Amino acid sequence: MKKLLALALVALMAGGAFAQAEFNYEPCQNQLAIFNSPDLPDGVPGDFAEDYAALADLPLASGMVPIHVFGIKCTQPILGYDAFFTLPASLVGLSHAASPGNNWINLGDAVNILSGFAAPISPDVNGNVYLSVMTVFVSAEAPGDIFAGPSEPSGVGGVGPTFNMGGEYMRVNFIDMPYDGCDEPAPAEGRVAVVNGGTSPIVVRGTIATETMTLSGVKALFQ
Numbered sequence: 529m530k531k532l533l534a535l536a537l538v539a540l541m542a543g544g545a546f547a548q549a550e551f552n553y554e555p556c557q558n559q560l561a562i563f564n565s566p567d568l569p570d571g572v573p574g575d576f577a578e579d580y581a582a583l584a585d586l587p588l589a590s591g592m593v594p595i596h597v598f599g600i601k602c603t604q605p606i607l608g609y610d611a612f613f614t615l616p617a618s619l620v621g622l623s624h625a626a627s628p629g630n631n632w633i634n635l636g637d638a639v640n641i642l643s644g645f646a647a648p649i650s651p652d653v654n655g656n657v658y659l660s661v662m663t664v665f666v667s668a669e670a671p672g673d674i675f676a677g678p679s680e681p682s683g684v685g686g687v688g689p690t691f692n693m694g695g696e697y698m699r700v701n702f703i704d705m706p707y708d709g710c711d712e713p714a715p716a717e718g719r720v721a722v723v724n725g726g727t728s729p730i731v732v733r734g735t736i737a738t739e740t741m742t743l744s745g746v747k748a749l750f751q
Contacts, residue, residue, distance in 0.1 A: 551684045551697035556710035556733075557601045557655075560611065560676050560689055561703035562586070562662075562721035566596045566627075572654045573600050573703075577734035584703055584721045584730040586674075588666045592622065595664060595721070599657040600703065604693040605648035606657050608632070610679035611689035611700075613639045613662070616672020616723055620665045627658040638662060642679050644692065671725045676702065677717035688716040705731040 559573075563583040569576040586595055599606055615621060621638035630649060635642040641660070651657050678686045683697060690697040701709030707718025710733055722730050 549683045549685075549697055551687070551690060551699045552693075553699045553709075553713065554603060555713070556701065556708060557603050558691055558693075558698055559600045559701045559703050559708060560609075560718075560720050561598050561600055562613075562674055563596045563598055566658055568598070568654070568656055570654070572735075573656075573732060574735040577732040580703065580732045581730045584732070585725065586721055586723045588619070588664070588723055589669060590666050592663055592665055594661050596627075596658065597660045597662060599651070599659055599691060599700070601655045601701075602651040602657050602691070603655070604698070605650040606645070606659065606691050606693060607648045607695065608644035608692040609659060609690065609700075610636075610642050610683065611676045612679050613641070613720075614675040614677065614717075615639065615664065616670070616674065618666060618668040618670040618672055619674075619723065620667065622663045622665055624660055624662045626660055628661075632660075636679065640680055669724055671727065672723045673719055673726045674721040674723065675717050676700075676720045686716060688714065688718075703730065703732060705733050708733055 561584055564586045565583060569579045573580045624634060624638045624641065626632040626645065631646040632643045649657050676689050678688050684690055684699065687699060689700045691700055701714045702718030702720055704719040707714050
């Protein structure tokens with residue numbers, strides 16, 4: 529088991545702090561999100577945009593609470609991931625563990641994740657991958673935002689979080705529409721959840737319906 533975990537980290541950590549590793553990028557896909565529940569809608573995020581937005585709003589009461597880290601719209605199995613989670617002042621990251629049924633080595637800590645899984649985690653039929661569980665302490669029931677950015681150190685020169693897919697870095701996008709990488713490449717840091725409403729609601733991009741109309745159909749509008 530330890531050998532497998534060590535091998536899982538080799539590609540993830542290649543280059544480390546010494547050099548920028550090459551990475552792949554797919555617009556709009558491979559997004560990172562934190563949800564208030566591990567139970568997701570039985571459909572792709574674009575078809576249930578409001579449901580996914582509600583899941584990314586964490587209604588956290590004071591005390592210790594688990595929150596759930598997911599990859600969504602994932603295109604390949606995930607062998608590990610690296611990210612730094614920036615929490616609002618009302619939260620403190622206490623611990624971080626692999627999702628139930630999976631094992632990992634995390635060379636970081638509760639909020640700085642440098643991880644490799646014992647075996648790849650495959651996306652479900654909707655492209656979702658349940659990655660890990662962070663336990664946070666909520667000191668005040670106040671609104672705030674959770675962002676994800678590059679890990680420290682970053683294997684890709686600080687350009688953002690990455691998934692290890694097929695032993696190669698895949699630069700991730702984020703669930704919130706301004707950072708989702710659909711219109712242009714996502715920035716190095718993006719919003720992955722809000723706490724108690726946040727500074728503004730998470731907006732998840734829905735499926736865009738396209739309709740074509742024939743010339744005769746257009747003429748019929750004016751008859």
